[in-house]
Amino acid sequence: MVANKFELKPGGATREAFGKTLVELGRASTDVVVCDADLSKSTYTHLFAKEFPERFFSCGIAESNMVAIGAGLASAGKTAFVSSFSAFVLNKGFEQLRVTAAYPNVPLKVVGTHSGISIGEDGPSQMSIEDISLACSLPGFAVFSPADEVSMAAIMKLAVAHPGPVFIRAGRAKTLVVYGPEQQFEIGKAIELVTGTDVVLIAHGLMVAESLKAVDLLAAEGISAGVVDMHTIKPIDRDAIVRAAAVGAIVVSEEHLVDCGLGVRVAQVLSETKPCIVEYVGVQNTYAESGTPDAILDKYGLRAANVADAAKRALARKRG
Amino acid sequence: MNKTSNPQDLAQIAKRVRREIVSMITAAKSGHPGGSLSAAEILVTLYFDVMKHDPANHHWADRDRFILGKGHACPVLYSVMAECGYTPLDKLNTFRQLGSIYQGHPDVRFIPALEASTGSLGEGLSLGLGMACAARLNGSPSRAYVVLGDGEIQEGQIWEAAMFGAFHKLDNCVCIVDYNKIQLDGFTKDIMDVEPLADKWRAFGWHTIEVDGHSIEALQAAFAEAAATKGKPTVLIAHTIKGKGVSFMENNPKFHGTAPTAAECEQALKELA
Numbered sequence: 223m224v225a226n227k228f229e230l231k232p233g234g235a236t237r238e239a240f241g242k243t244l245v246e247l248g249r250a251s252t253d254v255v256v257c258d259a260d261l262s263k264s265t266y267t268h269l270f271a272k273e274f275p276e277r278f279f280s281c282g283i284a285e286s287n288m289v290a291i292g293a294g295l296a297s298a299g300k301t302a303f304v305s306s307f308s309a310f311v312l313n314k315g316f317e318q319l320r321v322t323a324a325y326p327n328v329p330l331k332v333v334g335t336h337s338g339i340s341i342g343e344d345g346p347s348q349m350s351i352e353d354i355s356l357a358c359s360l361p362g363f364a365v366f367s368p369a370d371e372v373s374m375a376a377i378m379k380l381a382v383a384h385p386g387p388v389f390i391r392a393g394r395a396k397t398l399v400v401y402g403p404e405q406q407f408e409i410g411k412a413i414e415l416v417t418g419t420d421v422v423l424i425a426h427g428l429m430v431a432e433s434l435k436a437v438d439l440l441a442a443e444g445i446s447a448g449v450v451d452m453h454t455i456k457p458i459d460r461d462a463i464v465r466a467a468a469v470g471a472i473v474v475s476e477e478h479l480v481d482c483g484l485g486v487r488v489a490q491v492l493s494e495t496k497p498c499i500v501e502y503v504g505v506q507n508t509y510a511e512s513g514t515p516d517a518i519l520d521k522y523g524l525r526a527a528n529v530a531d532a533a534k535r536a537l538a539r540k541r542g
Numbered sequence: 543m544n545k546t547s548n549p550q551d552l553a554q555i556a557k558r559v560r561r562e563i564v565s566m567i568t569a570a571k572s573g574h575p576g577g578s579l580s581a582a583e584i585l586v587t588l589y590f591d592v593m594k595h596d597p598a599n600h601h602w603a604d605r606d607r608f609i610l611g612k613g614h615a616c617p618v619l620y621s622v623m624a625e626c627g628y629t630p631l632d633k634l635n636t637f638r639q640l641g642s643i644y645q646g647h648p649d650v651r652f653i654p655a656l657e658a659s660t661g662s663l664g665e666g667l668s669l670g671l672g673m674a675c676a677a678r679l680n681g682s683p684s685r686a687y688v689v690l691g692d693g694e695i696q697e698g699q700i701w702e703a704a705m706f707g708a709f710h711k712l713d714n715c716v717c718i719v720d721y722n723k724i725q726l727d728g729f730t731k732d733i734m735d736v737e738p739l740a741d742k743w744r745a746f747g748w749h750t751i752e753v754d755g756h757s758i759e760a761l762q763a764a765f766a767e768a769a770a771t772k773g774k775p776t777v778l779i780a781h782t783i784k785g786k787g788v789s790f791m792e793n794n795p796k797f798h799g800t801a802p803t804a805a806e807c808e809q810a811l812k813e814l815a
Contacts, residue, residue, distance in 0.1 A: 255679070279675060279710070287668045287702035294672015297658065299603070300679070302672075318665055318699075326650045326659040 228415065228434050233399035236392040236427075237335040239371035241266020243378045244303065248274045251301060254382075257292045259285050259306045264394075265335045267305050289315035289332070293322035296330045301382055308334025308350035308391060316356055323387045324360035331381055332357075332389045337367075338477030339505060339522055340395040340428060342515035350391075351505050354426075355482035357389035358456045364409060365456040367391040367476075367484075369430035372401040373453055380409050391427060393477075395515050398431040400451070410454045412462035418448030421473060421533045421540075422466035426452050426484055428524075429475040429503070435526035440533055447533055455484050463491045467498035471536035475529050480504035499539045501532040543626045547591050549758040555590055555625060556582045556758075560787045561814045562621040562634055568807035570638035573646075576797040577691060578618040580722040580755070580782040585622045587761045588687055597627040600655035604682045607657045607673045611666025612691035612720065613647040614799070619656075620644050628655045664697025666690065667717055671707050671775075674715040685769075686715045693725030696734045701746065707775040708747025716768045717748070717777040720755065722784035724795050740779055748777045755780030787814055 248254045248270055257279045262268040271278035279295075281288035285306055292304035304311060311334050312319070323330040337350045357365045364384055368374040374392065381388040400415070407413070415430070416437055423433035430451045440447045448469070450462055466472050472492075474485035485502040492498050503523065510522055519525055546552060559582050567573035585608075589595070593606040610619045617637065624631040629643060636642035643652040647661030658669050670688035677684040690700065707715055719739070727733050736742070743750040749771045753764045761780070768776035784798070785791025788810040791802075802810060 255675075277679065281706060282702075282709075284699075284702035284705070286664075286699045287706055290665050290668030290699070290703075291672040291675065291706060294669040294674075295676050296672075297669065298607075298673045298676030298680075300676050317662060318668070321659065321662045322665055322669060 228400065230398035230400065230431055230434060233397050234371045235394055235396050236368050236371060236374040237394060238266050239374035240333055240335065240378065240392050241269045243375045244270040245273055247378065247382060248277065253299070254301045255279065255295050255303070257281050257288045257302065257304045259283055259288045259310065261306050264307070265305045285310050285314040286318050289318035290322045293318065293328045293330050296328045301331065303331045303333060305333040305335065307348055308337040308353045309348055312350065312353045312356045319360055324362050327362050327386055329385055330387045332387070333392060334389065335392040336394045337391045338393060338427065339510040339518050339524070340393055340477060340515045342518055343512050345512040346509035349510055351479045352482065353391060354455055354478050354484065358487065360387070362386050363456065364388045364454065366454055367426035368453055369427060369451050370397045370400045372399060372403060372405060373407060376405070376407040377453060380407060384409060393428060395428065397428055400430055400434065407453065410457040410459055412459040413451040413453065414448065414462065415451055416447070416449040419446040419469055421445065421471040421536055422448040422450060422469055423473045423475065423529055423533065424450045424452055424466060424484070424488060425475040426455060427477050429477055429529070432524065432526045433475055433529050436529035436533065439526055439530040445533065445537065452484055455487065458487050458491060460491050460495065463488055464495050467492055467496040470498060471533070471540045472498055472500045473503060473529055473532045473536055474500060475503035477524055478504055480506060499536050501536040503528050503532050543597055545590055547762065552586050552590055552758045556586045557814055559586060559618060559621040559625065561811055563617040564788065564802060564807055564810045564814065566617050566620070566634045566637040566644070567801045568804065569635040571801050572638060573617055573801055574614040574799045575617070575802065576724060576784040576791060576794070577612060577615040577720065577722060579786045579788065579791065580784050581615055581618050581689060581720045582786065583756050583758055583761060584689060584718055584720060584780055585618050587758055587765070589622045589626055591762060592765045593687065597655070600628065604684050606684055607670065607686040609658045609666040609670045609686065609688045610648060610660055611688055612663065612694050613660030615691070616648045619648060623655065629653060663691065663694040664699040667700055667703040671703055671712055671715050674712045675710065677714055678712070684714070687718065688715070689718045689720055691725070692719055692721045692723065692730050692736055693733070695719060695736055704743065704746040704748065711773050712775045713772050715775045716765070717775065719777060719779050720782055721779050722782045724784040724793065724798060726798050728795050743777045743779070747774055749774050750777050750779065752779045752781065755782035756786060789813060
């Protein structure tokens with residue numbers, strides 16, 4: 223039995239870390255430019271706009287144009303970020319992401335904030351539950367879902383150095399801090415946070431902290447659970463998935479539709495390598511509703527208890 | 543390449559370009575002749591006279607950028623780029639074949655000297671404006687030229703981009719609407735009328751010039767006026783004839799996206815001799 227060695231301290235939202243890191247990146251290079259679609263106070267790009275007004279392009283409420291403006295800037299050599307709510311930049315800008323960034327392999331940096339259902343009160347029109355699926359469907363895109371403010375800052379720096387287009391998923395809600403400042407990140411290398419012998423909990427975004435909490439819940443019942451933070455969803459870390467499969471039971475948890483997110487990508491890797499029992503925690507073929515973030519996460523089953531229940535289901539199947 | 547401001551010389555190049563357009567589409571057995579032929583003078587005037595560019599150094603940072611929003615008209619772009627020396631002239635007739643650099647729509651993976659992969663309508667103006675933003679930040683004299691179809695401007699993104707260009711005062715971007723009045727399904731006025739077109743662009747804050755898109759002198763004057771216009775982007779509404787130069791293609795919606803037969807090609811090349 224492995225005790226949870228993580229003390230999960232309250233931290234900031236990944237959107238806030240995004241905004242702060244943008245300013246750092248802007249200070250480090252005059253080539254960094256940012257486009258936003260009238261949500262800069264929510265996406266935190268207003269911090270960059272304040273310090274570098276000449277490098278901030280207000281696009282108005284016009285996400286399709288914003289994506290292609292960013293692609294034009296990136297084509298001309300700029301390190302161009304485009305940002306809005308994930309639901310808007312991915313859905314309204316998808317065609318432009320496809321034709322002006324993915325297809326010509328333009329190294330545009332796309333950041334979608336307010337992802338998942340944890341935005342709460344604003345409801346489903348603003349909730350992005352299909353962005354991972356959409357971003358992963360773009361050939362050449364690297365897709366990230368950081369778990370906390372530390373990983374967001376680190377992944378943005380990796381994204382800037384990456385020669386291709388990227389999508390980074392950020393959230394509105396404050397996150398628990400999973401990582402210390404010394405943690406190293408690498409594109410496509412999952413982080414095995416806890417080692418377990420009965421079941422491995424794979425997650426991205428805020429479900430990493432929930433999975434860590436589930437480790438304690440399971441330990442109280444004598445179950446040893448490991449945790450893997452799949453911060454890079456594409457290119458996916460196949461080796462980490464195969465290692466997880468060695469224990470014979472996996473739970474994939476995500477604040478995304480279960481039908482088309484990380485879970486199905488993990489299942490694909492397993493079917494090609496080492497078939498394994500998998501249970502899934504996520505949004506089930508539906509849109510959520512308004513409510514406090516906590517109430518929404520409870521109702522739609524995105525809590526540590528849901529992860530622990532899924533782990534027990536997986537173990538029951540494993541034992542036959 | 544040999545650039546020239548002589549209208550007669552440019553007209554000769556345009557005639558050669560028209561022959562190449564007809565030949566390559568005939569060889570491919572598919573493609574879009576009408577909107578390629580209507581834009582011949584526009585592209586020839588830009589590439590051989592107006593734009594600063596260097597086929598021997600296509601990554602030159604201060605080059606002017608050209609984007610063909612209406613990517614289906616790529617035969618005119620391929621022909622002009624080949625005439626400039628960017629790509630092989632003797633391979634134009636491989637257009638649309640597997641392995642050809644002359645893809646069905648412009649594709650930067652096959653021709654790195656292209657500024658953008660286009661084909662999905664409505665996106666080119668945004669790209670050009672983004673490049674104009676980069677040029678301004680860099681203190682570069684580089685200008686962006688974007689050719690749009692008249693049907694293409696039915697796309698909502700064009701008007702998002704139009705607002706953006708005027709709001710950000712991107713006077714280093716010039717948009718040219720190839721106003722040939724025909725789109726795939728028929729006459730533009732019957733499909734989704736874009737009139738009053740000049741009023742629309744003026745209302746969006748663009749310096750708007752109406753021009754005969756087949757008059758090289760008129761195009762030269764309009765591009766000079768655009769270059770002299772400060773504080774706002776310029777749009778040329780270029781009145782053109784779809785299928786220009788081939789009698790049976792002119793103003794004929796059928797030749798928006800239909801290749802000529804061998805006999806039609808022969809007839810067309812006679813008319814363009």
